[in-house]
Amino acid sequence: MTGIIILAAGSSSRMGQPKQQLVFQGQTLLQRAMTAAARLTDVKIVVVLGANNLSIIPDVDSKRADLVINPDWEQGMGSSIKAGLKALLELYPALNNVLLMLCDQPFVDTALLHQLIETGLTGDNSIVACTYQNTIGVPVWFAKTHFDELLALQEQKGAKKLLMKYQQEIVTIPFEKGAVDIDSPEDYDGLLGANSPL
Template sequence: MSDKASNITLVILAAGASSRMGSPKQLLSWGNDNLITHAINNALGSNVEEVIVVLGANYDIIFQEISHLPVTIVFNNQWEFGLGSSIASAIDYLNNQEEKPNGVLITLADQPLVTSEHLNELILNFSPGTNQIIATSYSNRKQGVPVLFDSHYFKALLQLDGDFGAKSILVKNQTFVKNINLHFKNIDLDTLEDYKMLYDQNFKPLH
């Protein structure tokens, strides 16, 4: 993590129960890694000061898988309430630190096509202290994760508790949003079919 950016913390949301997968999604294979380790390695390859992984469901087995990595692990005991509660857990941790970051970059563990390069592009477009939000722009004109929030939004992020993540903050603050286009087709792995299809496209087919 050389050439660190302006004191940005990256947060990987990985607290869900993966009920539609039949097993912890975070531990599904991805090449020589699994999804959570792959996401962490990409995060560690970006220009951030700290990487936080928010865990919830299946905490013990996922913790054992990643505890040797140089990341901060935060437990969200309200993970059932969705992504918003996991974001709030990470912000609560940051608010209790002596030095707070200039911004927080939020990513998901189930978007394996996101690269360190894309994360760094978001960071390069960020100007600390200007209330900026740097969002990923999708082809259907939607804005979403990965997304970088200036620390100005920490209070609003701390109040999140639903399963809609931080979309409401994006909508309310469009004046301050800068969109960064994707150079690849990003996919959330919500079902086992999604996962198998994407895996087969990138590696030897699963049997």
């Protein structure tokens, strides 16, 4: 069984409003992430919220995903990864792999998530990550062998430390549009402008 953790706990400080609720192609960014994940089979999804959670909770479809509120979201991405994984393991003890994704990468789709998971499940490598702009990043799949390390992450840091530690062993999947993430009003304007109908 595969767990999917959608990380959506940040305060969107540079954006000035919750980026989880920015609309792109008819859905909020969080809804797009949930839709991409929910179209997969044999997955269990948790959405980790933190800042602005009261306004964002209505966007979480409880039929598609379990909701986790991370009270320590201000401590950083690591705290949200740990909160999500702990919740998944409590709800689904048979979980044997997990995929981490963000809500602010608007071009992540079901096909990419499926490719990451299938590559992980059918190969010998314990980490499958995306590559874009000469970096390795999310979405990223981890086998169960890394659960303890994920649960021991420093709060202020995400899973990048593990990707660096095991970079020689990681299977990578090219995903150039992974470089598009929405952190500022300029990013959002650029997204809308580049994808507007002619």
